[in-house]
Structures are given as C-alpha cells and as structure tokens.
Amino acid sequence: MSEILKCIINDEEIEALVDPDMRLVDFLRERMQLTGTKIGCKKGECGACTIIMDGKAVNSCMVPVMRASGSVIQTIEGVEKNGRLHIIQEEFINKGAIQCGFCTPGMIMSSKALLDKNPSPTSDEVKEALGGNICRCTGYRKIEEAVLSAAKRLREEV
C-alpha cells in the first residue's frame, strides 16, 4: 500500500516510500525531520504549517502526501541560503515580530509567498496574505511592520 513520492524539497530531489494516508506536514516533520514546519490545529485553520508549494503558500496539514508528487516545495529550513538569513527573517527578528516563535515559520512562509509575487504590497495586502495565520502573542502589528520593511529592503536590493 506504500507509494513512491518524488518531489523537490528545499532544492533537493527527494524519492521516498510513503503511506498515501499521510498528510504532507507529517511527512515533512517526521520523515524528513523538517520540524520547522509546525502544527497548530491540523485542520487548515491556523497557518502554522504553511509551506510554499509550487510558488503558493499552502497549509501542509491539508495536503495528502501524494499530492506533492512532482511539486517544488520550500519549507522554512530552505529560506536561509548559504548561512545567510533571508531579509524577511532578518526583519522578523529586528522588528520584534517574534515572541514564542511557534507561528513564525508559517508567518514567514506566507510572507515570502506574498513578496515573491508582489514586491510592493500595501498594508491591506499584507494583512490579507497573513489572514490565515494565527499569532496569539504579538498582536500582529510588528509582523506587518516586518513584512513591509522586508519588502522595502528587498526592492532596494534589486
């Protein structure tokens, strides 16, 4: 009953024998040991498990693992490149957008999916992109500030 899953995770080709009943989030966390992706509800309601799949932010707890076949996946572990933090990560740290940190990977992935597509989002667009990500610690304002400031820095860089 196992099936072969082939996909790209954080720039690496993966081939694995999986139980098709599994959710993608469990495959990432338990099989790939990529525990940066969190589980807050496992029902698609909190965004803690957000990853980028084929360019889109998705709740990996809602994705049956075989749906990832042939897809390109990025998790929080793949955002830092060559030992250098991504500007979004830096701004989350600098602006005080992190408290307990449990929502942070999901928040950063949703933010990155947004900025990858839309380098100059408005404040409302940021709020909308983060609408599915719950944070119970920060009150969101510093997160929004971090994303807007990261967008600005990213624009300046290119």
Added chain:
Amino acid sequence: MESYVGKNIPRNDGYDKATGRGKFTHDIFLPHMLYAKVLRSPYAHAKVTSIDTSEAEKLKGVRAVCTFENTTNKLFNTSASVVTTNPGAEPVRDQTVFTGEPKYIGDEIAAVAADTEKIAEEAVKLIKVEYEELPYVLDPLEALKDDAPDVQPELAHKKNICGEVIEINFGDVKEGFEEAEEVVEAFVKLPRVKQAQMETHAAVASYKGDGTLEVYSTTQTPHPTKMIIAYTFDLPESKVHVKNPPYVGGGFGVRIGISGKAEIIATALTLKAKRPVKYVYTREEDFIASDTRHGGYLKGRLGAKKDGTFVALDTTAWLNTGAYATFGVELLGVCGACGTAGTYHVPNLHYSGYPVYTNQQTAGAFRGFGTPQGTFIVETLVDAMAKKLGMDPIELRKMNTMREEDKNWFPFSVGSVGINECLDRAAEEIGWKEKRGKCKEGKIRRGVGIACGTHVSNAAPFCVDYNAVTLRIEQDGSMVVQSGIPEIGPGSTTALLQVTADEMGIDFDKITMQYGDTKAGPFDIGSHATRTLYTVSQVIDKAAKKLKADIFDYTAELMKMEREGMKLEGGVITSGEKSISIKALAYEAHLRGKQFIVSECLVPPNSLPWYAQAAEVEVDMETGMVKVLKVAAAHDVGKVVNPRLAEGQIEGGVIQGVGYACREEMTYVDNKGFYNNGFHKYMLPTADDVPEIVPILVESNDPKGIYGIKGIGEVGVCPTAPAIVSAVEDATGIRFYEIPMTPGRVLKAIKEKEKA
C-alpha cells in the same frame, strides 16, 4: 561603558525561531518512542460502572493501557498552586490522573500508548466503558443553590465552593455607604475565554533504567511541574527532570503547573511501557480539556461624596472554576485584591470571591489572573458614578486613584504610582477632549472610552514566590547565568541578560543563559504572575554583587591591585592605573584552581504596575458590528529594559483584550460540551482585526525593583475590555454589562433601546 538596559537589543532566540531550528516539545522525537491518545468522558457527570480494555490491549502495536483502575489515584492538582500555597493553608487537591467518576465532558478516563498515533487512536475506540449518568450543574449561581448536585461532595469547602470564600475587608464598608451621597450599582456577566496558545499542550516522558524520569514539557514552570509529577507518582524530586526543549509555544497562564494533564499522562504511560511516550493534545483537546479564563458574574456598589471622593466599594464575584479547582482559590483572591481593591484609594472596602465548582472544564490562569474580571466591575461602576455626578470620567478617576502614601489593603507599600500619568497620556493620544461625549448620530457612530487599574509583579506574599540563580565565570571570562525560568515568548531571557551585562560590566554577547530546565538552574517558580523579569533581575543583582566582590578580592590579591575603587566595565577590571581583562583574570584563576561561582536565593518584594488604556470604536447601528479603531495603551512598567519587547507584551495583551471585548466566548451546548473545539469555532482576532495600538511606556522608577523595574507580562490585557465597553457607550448611549459585544448582542441592545 556600554549600557544595555533601555535598549532595543534583538532577542537572542530570534535566529532559532526565524529559521525553524528552534525546538519545541512538539518537535521532540526519541528513539523507541510511543504515542499516546486519551479516552475522555462524553458525560458532564457520570459514574463508570464497567471498563474493559482487553480488546484495546490485544491490538498490535499497543504497548500500555492506563486507566483509573491500574494507575495511582492519589489526589493532586494540575496547577502550581498545589506547591505554592503559603505555610499554614492547605492546597486544594481534587484531581486524579484518570477518573472513574468523570465530572465534565472531556474528563480523562483512560489512555493508550502505541507505536503510532493511529494505532493509539484505534485502541482508544476499543476500550469499552459503561457509564451511569449522574445529575450535573453548569452555572455557578445555580451550583450554589441548596438543591444543586454536588460536584466535589467530599472535597468542597461549602456547597460547591472550592477552597474557601475569599474575603477582603478594609475600613468599614457599612459606615462608608452611610457616608456616601451618591451610590451606583452594577451586575456583570463575563465569558469563559481560551488562552489558545499556538503550541498545544504536550509532553514526552521517558522513564529510564536508572530510575530517573525525563520529561520534555510545554510548562511555564519547570520546577513546580517537577514537584507535581514527583508527588503524584511518589518519585524523589531529584530523579524527575523536567525541561523545555527549550522553546514553548506560548502559555498565557494555561500551563502554570501541568500542561493540561500532558506530563502526568505521559508519565503514567512511560512508567508502564518503560519506553518514551509522547502525548500531544489535539487542538480540540486543548480547547475542551484544559484551563480557560474564569467566566461568571460580578456585582458591585460604589459610594461617593458629591465632589467625587469615593467612600465605599462593595463587590462580589461568583466565578465558574469548573470541575476541579486548579487555580480557583488564588484567582478569586487576585480578582479582589488587584481588580477591585487595588486601583482606587477607597477607605471602606469589602469583597467576597466565590470559586464555584460546576460540571464544566476547569478554569484557571489566563493573563491577568482575575484582575480583568475585577477591573471590569470596578470600571463599570466608576463610569456609572461619573455619569451620575456629571463628572469627566478621567477627572473622577484621577482624584481617586491610589497615591504613594495611601494606606491600602495590600500587605506591602504602594511604591511608585504612574497611573495618573497613564490616564493623561492615553487620553491625549486618543483625543479624549475633542471626542468624548460628542453627539452621535447616523448609521456609523464613533466613541472613545477609558479604563485603568493595577496588578502585581509576582505572587509574594500571597503565595510562595522565590527564586535562585547561579552565576559563574567560565575559564575564558565569559559568563553563564543558570536559572529555572522558561522562555515562553516575552523575551525574558534576552531582557535578563541585558540586566546581567550591566550589573556585571561584561559584554552582552559573552553571557549565556541556561534556562527552561530543572537541571539548568536552582529552584525558580517560573513564568507567571508578571514576575519573570521583575524577580529574576533582583536575584541576579544580588548574586552579581557577590560575584563581583569575589572577583575583586581575588584580583586585588593576585594582581596586587588596590581593592578600594575597583571596577569591572566592558570586560576589564581596573583599579587606579592598573587593569586586567576578565578573560585574562579568569584564566589565571583557573591555573590556580579557582572558578568564580555564586548561587543566591531571594524572596522578592512586590510592586504595582499601573495602566490606563483609551479606546476608540466605531459602531455600525444597522449591523451591530463594533470595530475597534485604536487603543492607546499607557503602562507604568517602572523602568523599560527593552522597549521593543515591552511594546510586544502590551500589543499582544491589548489584542487579547479586544478579542475578550468583542469576539471571544466559549459557549456550552447541553449534553455536548463546549461548542468551541477548534479555531473555526472560536473567533480569535486575526491580522485583519487589529486596531491601531499605541503603546505608551511610563517610567515611574519603582523604589523596590532594581533599576526601578516592575512587571509587564499580564497587564496589557487587563483594562482593554472595559475601555472598549466605555467607548461603545460613548458611541451608542448603551452600556453593556455582558461581553463579548458580538453583533447579535449589540443589535439586540440597539433595538431594545429604540423601543424604550
């Protein structure tokens, strides 16, 4: 010399958390580990007449099944109150690991440990239980009636009262009301709300061959958690090792002690299976089977002179503590002490607090710990009094707020008081003068409101509260701070290093903290009661003084330097013309068999953090929608150690207060239990609902805390709801005595007002 206190030092766990490298309890996977699932009662009150686990045990992959029949039934309490009750008083112990007489929908009957979560889940379904249903009671006022079913017949203090009825008396309230020229009264109903911290309760427990027990845990209080586990299973505390891994996905009070029952259940199973057992609460379990904020009823009377001077205040709270006490007794105490008796100087006070047992899930600690409830009734009364006297609500408040020299009910001095400055600055920021009381018409109406209050900076002397640290200098002159505190999110472990760096004169990045682990440091109560920065900074100060004295004595002798006037700054020890770096000195000492190491212990004093928040709202008279536009949150935190971290505490608290006022509510469905078993059924504020929040930090420099520091963790949430209610009254002319002000409730009130 570089000073760190007062600066926006980025939090030192930021990198771990931004990259996903930081480990939480959910992320712990151990070799040979099993997964646990729990069987919960479907009845609000029942007796198990038979339980048969044989089918479950036969299932392949099942390694242990624990029930109330094969597990200790020693009475304990999941909250830290059980190990922090002052000498002379008995803590309430009214819970067991599993129960044969479930007292709420969700109560634990049995648990399974199996090779996978899926097998454990299947096995739970194979446990056959027969129940005899028993009468139950759900409402605290109902539960106090003579004919109500008894929730804890053997353990209740009086009819469905857990612990005791809390009484606060100051002056003579009867005489006070005789003196009063105006009297106002109110009765309010407050909802049960959920902490909804993002990481659900979890534990991974491993019973080792050498008789030690290791427990990874989401607790906010590693040492008390260790004590509760050791007590429940009769293990020596020295053999129980509780640790955060090191991060904890929020807390807000919900895991002061055991996280739900995660550590206890994982321990019961690992003791039986002799393999590591991981138990992670589903979000549903977290919602319906762990502490909430106390909902219930409060009433009050306030008496004043015609000029506005308060002369008497009498309040009563009946709060629903659920089937077990957890923090019920202590919380009703804080509700009275801080919430009702703390803010104003009223010469004649009385308060009664009833922690009432019902057949619902437990209510316990949630940011504010009774203060939001107490503040709500008092601020309702003060607004009513202002109206009656025709006075400006801020002026009335300012003439009655506590002053430094005021005698009051607290068993400690008032300390510095920045509340009037908070009121002024919040008012100015919201535009009080221009906006308050302006005639409102039309479909969309705006209003502004205000509320204020106080809280504590730790639990002493009401409960046991002390902490110890060990400071040591490594052989290269860098420094380690060992403390039993956790890092649940506020950034305490960054702010405390800022304090340590300044105290010691050693660079911030040369100091490391070992924390969140009972092995990392000596006893510490943990993160609760707005205490971590306030109390730990004090014990660090005490230890640092001793450590520096030891370093200086040694340096004077070894280096033939003048002891008098010796200083340590920027990592360099100087005296007169001579100097040596701490790095060189530590190594010289090492070569001579000496390490600088100091442990200190301290019972903290207590300081009162003051606050005032002003809110501006917009009410849609056709839909009943209340939109909070802005909250100006002024907080007297004594001294700001790290402005950005402090703002984070305030903003996070305010948004929880906005949820409390307008959206969040646990609703109970008879025979089914709480309806709110997931995020989609519980209206948490999201990024879209956030008003403009302006944190205003007021520094009153308290004489008791070092640097003038007071607590900050809980206070952000305390006055938000009454400030919003006051703003809605300003906008609509309708005062709400029940929250949350959902569109349905608001619309109903608008229609009723139109009819009248």
